[in-house]
Amino acid sequence: MKYNIIIVDDHKMFLDGLLSILSNEIDYNILLTAKNGEQIIKYLDINKEEKVDLIITDISMPEMDGITLNTLVKEHNRNIKTLVVSMHSDPDRIDTLIENNVDGYVPKNAEKQELLKAIKSILKGEKYFSKEIKDIYLENKLSNKRKEEIKLTKREIDVITLIALEHTTQEIADKLFLSKHTVESYRKNLMTKLNVRNIAGLTKYALKMNYIEH
Amino acid sequence: MKYNIIIVDDHKMFLDGLLSILSNEIDYNILLTAKNGEQIIKYLDINKEEKVDLIITDISMPEMDGITLNTLVKEHNRNIKTLVVSMHSDPDRIDTLIENNVDGYVPKNAEKQELLKAIKSILKGEKYFSKEIKDIYLENKLSNKRKEEIKLTKREIDVITLIALEHTTQEIADKLFLSKHTVESYRKNLMTKLNVRNIAGLTKYALKMNYIEH
């Protein structure tokens, strides 16, 4: 019995690459490829009876990213394994994924052999994380003994995003249908929370967090 | 006689993918793969007599990026073609590449077929740019009719840097031993020159130009 695998990546060329790597492996049957998580969720929804063993996914994709996809899959289909293959190694994302029970994480600059090893381990029921990823995860956990309790609320993120996009308080208020006082409160809270002095600091944070494009 | 191709990409998995796509094409011989431009330049330097027809390269790589690589190759080996395959579609980079006579540009989310088409065209001596890339290039050219003559003076850079570091006008004046009026003039000129509305815009520019750390 072959293992059924789904691959999700918005870079078709990479997808093709993965496909040709995996198609040399007789144990693996590529059920489906897609360029975002939404398509997968729909597919799983419709084909409930189909056996899916593994979903290999990128993180940054349009419509639905790999993190959301992983969360949804793990919530509803506990028997489907997930392997993230990503270019970025952002501590927070790694953290979120691990907390959401992802089965593996391999950076895109890994060797083909490592990818195959990861897939094999995961299909056996083990977890597989590249050394690089484990290091980042641990380093993050150790250095951030509860320091990183900076969590912005949805509304705060709305506001800081618009600030970084060069909008004034009044404009933001209009856009979000809020009083300008409210927006001012958010700005103030943001500055306190993030320990910055002014809009320059807020803008840098928004960029760092990828709230706006670089 | 086969075409000799070199592939440069720091994402090994992507590299493997490209390799397996191209290895199905009997006309192509993959001479070498590398994960940054430096390795290629060294290789070309040592193997001057070797026929190299095409270099396929990513843009963002450690050590030496694809833009520098293209420039160097075009300066020294006019007969080597270059094809950029990149995830990003930044107008400025596209512009620089085209000015430096790159032979093609295909985004990483292109179909395998398009990549092969691009390679074939380029080897025939034509240029190949994906529609997406052409659009970005044109859009940029049309909107930026000579706009890109933005050159900041030393003093302007001093000021914008300190602004992005969250200093007020008065603080900057003190630091640079200037009157606060002077600093205000600089800030104003900066905003006009860079076509931004406020400190958020200035900060983003300073980050983009690497005046301050990311």
Next chain:
DNA sequence: TATGAACTCCCTGTTTTCAGGGATGTATTT
């Protein structure tokens, strides 16, 4: 049911930024 978190709105007063001018001196280049 009480607590807390998130969201919303308001006030006062000060400081800074923004928008729009203008001006002088010193180089360098044409």
Next chain:
DNA sequence: AAATACATCCCTGAAAACAGGGAGTTCATA
């Protein structure tokens, strides 16, 4: 000799941001 680029400084008035308060609502959860 004139034009240009750069650096420096000044002014006014309006708009926005900053600082430091308070306070009501809803909603989930302990």
